[in-house]
Amino acid sequence: MDSFNAITVAIFLPFIFAGLIPVMEKLLKQRVGWFAAATALASFILIGLAAPEVLGEGHIVQGSISWIPSAGVNFAIYADGLAMLIGFIASGIGVLIMSYSNGYMSQKEDLKRYYQYLLLFMGSMIGMVFSANTIQLFIFWELTSITSFMLIGYWRHKPESIYGATKSLLITAAGGLAMLAGFLLLRTITGSFDLAAILSDPQVINAVKEHELFLITLILILIGAAAKSAQGPFYIWLPNAMEAPTPVSAFLHSATMVKAGIYLVARIHPIFSGTDAWFILVSGIGILTMLVAGFLAFRQTDIKGILAYSTISQLAYMMTMYGYTTHHEPGIGVAAATFHLLNHATFKACLFLVAGIVAHEAATRDIRKLGGLRREMPITFIVASIAALSMAGVPPLNGFLSKEMFYESSLEMGALLGGGFTFLIPACAVLGGVFTFAYSIKLIDGIFLGERSKEHLPEHIHEPPLTMLIPPAFLALLVIVFGLVPSLPVHTIIEPTVSGILLETAHLHVKLWHGFTTSLMMTIVTFILGILIYFRYDRIAALQDNFNARFPWISVNYYYDDAVDSAKGRAFKFSTITQPGNIKYYMTAMLLLMITVVAIPVITLATNIVPSTLNFDIAPYEAILLLLLIVAALASAVLPKYLPSIIALSALGYGVSLLFIYLKAPDLALTQVLVETLSTIIFLLAITKIPQKYREKIPKSVLFRDLAISLAVAASVFVVLLNATQGIVAPFESLSHYFIENSLPLAGGHNIVNVIIVDFRGYDTLGEISVLCLAALGVYNLIHSRGEEQ
C-alpha cells in the first residue's frame, strides 16, 4: 500500500468501524472496547506505513481525490513531519485510552455510544492533521468539536456536564467559524484553498505578508486556534470540559484535540511568521495565558481541575514558543515547541490516567480529602511521580529537556528584541516554570504523600486492574526514555516536523547534559523559587478565593454566563416588542413601508411624477357613479352590523362593473357581476353563521391613527396610478381586425362573437364556466349544510 492510500484508510477506518460498533457490541458485549482499541492500533500502523517515506526520506506525501472540483476543493492529503507527529499522537494515545477505558468504564454504561464517539473523534483528528486544504481542515476541525461536545455531555444526568458540553461547543465551534472566515480571506489573497500550494510558493507567502487583509486574516485564524486550544479569554471552556469521563479528558482535552489549535499555528507558521503581528499576537496571548492559567491552577481542589489549568498553561508554552519570531529568524522556538508538544502529550495523558485511577479507587478527586496513598498504590505512585516531575521540569525526564529549550529560545528571543525584553521574556518564562513546578509537586504531595485521611476515603484502596495500570505506566516509560535518550524522538520525528514547519531541513542536537548554561541556571532558579512558593501554596489559593469572591466580575466566566443567561431574556424582550401578535400591527408595518417609499419621490420630485396634462372631463352620470362607489365603500367600513356592511360591499362591486360597462368592456363587466353575485351569496351564507356577539370598542386615538394610515395608503395608490397612466409605451393595436379577418378562414364561423367564445378563446370560456360551476356548487353546499343544521 502506498503512503497516500495508507493515510486515507487510516482516516476513514475509525469512521467505518464506529458504524460497526453496535454490531460488535452484540458479539463482544462489554469487551467492545478492545475492538475500538484495535481500530486505533490499525490506524496507528497505517500511519506508520507512511513513516519511511515521510520521516525517513523527508518526502511530503501528497495526493487527492476529486470531490468538489467546481468550488476548487478536493479531498487531499498533505503528510509532512508535523502531520505525522500529531497523527501518531492521536492514534497512539487512542490505543492506550481505549484499552484503559475497558477497566475504567462501568459495564452498566452505554459503551456503544462511548466508543463510537471516541472513534469518530479519532478519525476526525487524524483527518484534520492530514488535510491539504483549508476547507477539509475546517470540516474535520468542526467534527472534532462536535464529538468533543458529545463526549463531555456523555453523562447526561449531570447538569454540570450539560453546562460544560454546551460551553465547549459554543466556544470551539464559533471559533471554528471565525477560522473559516479567515480561510476564506486567505483564499481571496492567495486564490487557493490548497495549503500545499500556498506553502510551496514563496511568492504567494510574500504576497500574503504584504496584503492589506493580512492582519484581519491572521486574527480570525488565530481566534479559531485559541478557541480550540483554550488560549486567552477562550480558556474558560476547558475547566468545565473536565466533566467528561476521565479517559476522554486524557485523550481529547490534554493530548490531542486541544493540540489542534497548536497544530494550526504550526501549520500556518511559514505563511504568517516573521512579522511583528505574529510575535505580538501568538507569543503575547501565549505568555499571558501561561502565567494566568498557571497561577489559577493553585485554587483548584479537584485533581482534574489542576490538570485542566495546567494543560491550558502548558499549551500556552507551545503558543509562546511558536510565536517567537523575528524578520531574520522566523522560527526561534519551533524546535522547542514541537518537542514540548510531544512531551506534554506523554506526561499529561499519563497524569490524567492516574487521576482516573485515583477517582476510580478512592472515589474522590478532591485533593483536600486525598493523601497518603503511596502505601496502598505504590506502582501508581511511582508512575504519577515520574509524570509530575517531568512536568515540573526535573532531570533526567523529557519535560526537563523541552523546558530547557523553552528557556533557551526565550533568552534568544529576548536578546534579539533587546532593551527591556532581554530580561522580561526570560523572566516570564521562569515565572511560568515556577508555577508549573509548584502545582506539579502539589499533585504528588496531595495525593500520595502526607497523612491518609480516614473519614473521607474508603477503608481499602488497592492498585487498579492491569488494563488501567499498563497505559499510564507505558507513558511513564516513554517519559524516561525520551529524557535519557532524546536523540531517539528528536531524530525520528521532531527533526522532520521542524523541517515541515520551517520548510527547510533542520538538524537538532538535544542532549541531556549540555554544560553549565544560562538556561540551566534558570532551571535552578525555577526550582528554588518553586519550592519557596510551594510553602505558601495554600495561602495563595485562599487569597485567590477571597479575591474571586470580592470581585466576581474580574473573570471571563462571569461575562460568558452573563451573556448566555441574559441572551435569552433580552432576545425575549426584543421579540415581544417586535412581534406583538396583533395582525393589525403586522399590516401597518407593511403599509407604512409602502407609504414611505411613495412619499420619498413625491416629496423630492413633486411636479415631475404627476402627468402635466390631466383629462378631467368626467361625464355627469360617471361622476354620480363614482360618488356612489365612495358612499358604498364608506358605508361598508362604517356600518356596525355585518349584514348591511356586506350589502354595501357588494354594492361597491356592482358599481365597479357598471364602470366597466361605461368603459366599453361588457365581457369584463359580465364576469364581474357574476363573481360579485356569487361571492355576495357565499359571504352572506357564511357570515350569518357567525354570531355578532360583541362590538369592538376602539379608542378615538387608535381610530384616528388607523384613519390616517388608510388615507395615506389611498393617497399613495392614487399617486402610483396617476404616475402609471403616463407610462405605457405604445397603445395596443385593437385585436378586432384579427378576429374579423380570421374567423371564417381559420374557424369556419360567420358569427364572429360565437367563434371568439368557443374557438379563439375556447379555453377561457371553459375556465370561466368551470369557475362558475364550482362556485355554484359551493353555494349549493352552503345552503345544503344550513338545512342540515336546522
Added chain:
Amino acid sequence: MADLMLLAPEITLLVTGLTVLLLGLFLSAHSKKILGYIATLGCLVAFVLTLNSFGTTAVMFSNSLSIDALSQFFKLVFLTVAILVSIASIKYTDGNDHADEYYVLVLFATIGMMMVASANDLMVLFVAFELASLATYALAGFEKKNPASIEAAMKYFMIGSLSAALLLLGIGYVYGATGTTNIPEVAQNIGLLASSPMGILSLVLLIAGFGFKIALVPFHMWAPDTYQGAPSVVSALLAAGSKKMGFVAAFKVFITGLIALQADWQMAFAILAVITMTYGNIVALSQTSVKRMLAYSSLAQAGYISMAFVVMTPMALTGGILYALSHGFMKAGAFIATAAVVYMATSENKDILKADHLDSFKGLGKRMPITALCLTVFVLALAGIPPTAGFMSKFVLFSSTIESGLVWLAVIAILNSAVSLYYYARVVRYMYAMPAEGERISEPAPYVVALLLAVAGVLAIGLWPEPFVNMAMEAANVLIPGGM
C-alpha cells in the same frame, strides 16, 4: 408550441389530485390512508419526469412558460418537499375524514409552486403564486378545531392578501411602464421604468409581494405565528417549499426582468438580507417553542439566501440555488421531526397545549432515537456544521461573497451563523443531554421514512456535492447567461 410532455410532471400532479378528490368521495375515513400513498406516488412520478427532462430548454404557450435548468431545479426542490410532506402526512392524516382535501391541497399547492418556477410571464406568475397561496392558506387552517391553527391561517391569509394586492400593483406598474408582462420583454423595454423616479416603487411593491413568501423582514410577521400554529407537516411545506417559490419568482423577475434596476434592488436586498438574518437569529435565541424557533431560523436562512442577490456572481447564485435545495431538505426534515414529537406528546396527553415546547424534546435520544438522530443532523445542518448540506451551501455562498469583495457581508453572515449555533445546540442538548421523562415509544413508520429520506439528502449534498453544485450552476447559468 413545444412538446406538451414537458408539462407532464404538472399534469401528473393534477391528475393525481383529481383522482384523490374523486376517490375521497367513496372512501370511509379509515380507508383514506390509501390516498396518502397515491399522492406520494404521484409526486414520485412527477419527480422522475422532472429529473428526466433536466437540461431541456423550451418555451411554451406563447412564451408564457419556460422550461429550463432553473425551472426544473426548483421544481425538483418543490417535489422533494412534496414527497417528504406527503409521506409524513400519511401518519398525520391517519383516520381523518378530510384526508382527501388535505392531499388535494398539498398537490395543488405544489402545482402552483412548479408553475411559478416555469412562469415566463408576470400574469402567469401571479396566478400560479396565488394558486399555491390559496391552497396553503387552507392547509394552515386544516385543524379546524384548533384555535392556534385557525389563527395561523387567518394571519397568513390576511397578510397574504395584502401582499398579493401589493404584488399585483407592482406588476401593474411594470406593465404600465414597459407595455408587456412577458419577463424577458420587460427587460428589453425597461427604459421608461429605469428612468422614472417611481421605478423604485415597483421594485418595493414586488419585493413586498415576494418578500412575504420568502419571509423577509418586515414582511415576515405572519411567518412565526403561522409556522407555529399550523400543523407541523404543513409548516414543513410552507417553510421548505413555499418560501422557495418566493425565491424563484424573485430570481426570475429581478435578475431576468429588472436587471437594469440592479443597483436599486441590490441595495434593497443587501439591507433586507442583513436585517432579516440578524433579526431572525436574535429572536430565535429566546424561543421555547421549537416550531417558532424553526420559523425564526428560516428567517435567518432566507437572509443568507438573499445574499445571492447582493453578490450576483454566477457562483453566488449557484450557492443561493443550492442553498434553496439544502434548505428544502433540512427545514422539511426538522419540521417533520417536530411533527413526530408533537404526535408523541399529544398521544400521551391529549390536552397538552404546547406540544412543541422544548420540554417535549427532553431525552428524546432515548425515547425516539431515530427522530432524535435525524433532528440532530437537521439542526447541525441548519447551523452550517460540516459535513452537511447546510455547510456546503453556506460555503459556496459565503466564499463567493468574499471573493467578490463583499467581506463585510460575509463577516456579518458568519457572525450570524455563530449566534445561531446557540439555539440549535440547545435542541441537541435537550435531546441528548437531558434525562428522558417517559418511556421509549415506537416511532410511526411514515415519519421515520420521511426523516431518513431527508437525512439522506442532507448528507448526500454534504458529502458528495459535485452533482448538486453542477445542477445549481446550470440553473444559475439561466439567470446570468454566459456568466460561467
